[in-house]
Amino acid sequence: MKLITILIPAYNEEDVLEQLYERLNTVMSRADKYDFEILFINDGSKDRTLEIIKEMRKTDPRVSFVDLSRNFGKETAMSAGFDYARGDAVIILDADLQDPPELIPEMINYWEDGYDDVYAKRRTREGESWFKKWSSAKFYKTLQKSTRIPLQADTGDFRLLDRRCIEALKTIRETQRYTKGMFSWIGYNKKEILFDRNPRAAGETKWNYWKLAELALEGITSFTTFPLRISTFFGVFVSLSAFIYMIWIIFKTLYFGESVAGYPSMMVIILFLGGVQLLTIGIIGEYLGRVFNETKNRPLYFVDEYNEEKVQGQRDRFHSRYESGV
Incomplete structure (x- = not known):
């Protein structure tokens, strides 16, 4: 029988794990044509x-279970799950039960029909503020406009991935990870299903607005250089405007005898140009910082324990190179 891995990143989820297991057990008992593996990634809880x-x-x-040596973050925890998952297909599921496990049989059916990536799109999002919904919609809209890669809006990590998608994702070892974009970047045959997202079954969310803003910045800088292009276009526009203004000042002074603009206008221009320069330097710094992190060539994570056995090193880039004979 085909083996399906249910991959669950977990960070301080003690309040919901038993309820999650009960619902998964019910789902798996109904899909008796398949073998299942429930793979928890304990992200330093x-x-x-x-x-x-x-x-x-x-x-x-x-x-x-895979017990990471410390908290590396959900994106890296999912990468560890890809490395350790044994299934012919992998279903990514959050532990908080906002994404209903009852959709798993439908995902499997579409997978059997030949789809490689069956992703769940949120039709409604209970328990979330209007600002979070609004900002999420604006982010996906902005990101889609800034990249040529087709992205799935209002879609999280809840999806089924065929083994060849997993193998593709395992080759991407970026330290600055935005997995939602990677799902789109690798391509393959995708299928959308709709669902109504529930509030958390228990516990508190680990994603505050600051972390969501960081994730949004990660997504933009990971999949597009559009901010750098904006800086270039804006710099050209400001330079051209400054040149035209300079010609006007010279012309007005020579032909009308008027004095050069005084202190207030000069300070406004200086502060404006200084702000543009600092903004541009900041954008360049974001990209340069990511280049700096990638050049360190550090492993994505370290594992302390895998199924009650202590792990020496980790199943990461070096593991993949060893398997491929490099």
């Missing part, structure tokens, strides 16, 4: 998350 996962594994051999 400080509560009883890892302890609860180990208790589940004692009674259910389908449960596996």
Whole structure:
């Protein structure tokens, strides 16, 4: 029978894990034509998350876990899951139950029909503020306009990926990761399904507005150089405007005998040009910082424990090179 891995990144999710397991167990019992692996990625949790996962594994051999050496963030935790997942297909599912596991059978059906990436698009989003919904919509709209890669708006990580999609994602070892964009970048045959997103079943969200802003910046700088082009166009516009204004001042002074503009106008121009320069330097700095991080060539993560066995090193870039004979 085909093996399907349900990949679940978890960070301080002790309040919801038992409920999550019960619902997954119900779903898996109905899909008895498949074998399942529930792969938890413990991303440096400080509560009883890892302890609860180990208790589940004692009674259910389908449960596996990867315990990262510290908190690396959800994007990197998913990358670790891709490296350790054994399934013919991988379903990414958040632990908070905002994405309903009951959609898994429908995803599997479309996968059997030949689709490689079956992604769930949010039709409604309960439990989220209007500002979060509005800012999310604006972000996806802006990102889509700034890149040629077709992106799935209002879509999270909840999706089924065929093994060849997973193998493709495993080759992308960027340290500054925006996985939602990577799903689109690798291509393959995609299928959209709609669902109504629920509020968290328990616990508190780990994504505040500051972290969401960081993720948005990561997405923009990871998949487009459009901000750099804006800086270039804006610089050309300001320079051309300044040149035209300079010609006008010279002409007015020579032919009308008027004095050059005084202190207020000069200060306005100086401050404006200084602000443009600082903004441009900041944009360049964001990209330069990402180049700096990539040139370090550090592993994405380190694993402390995999299924109750201590791990030496990690299954990362070097593991992939070893398997390919490089």
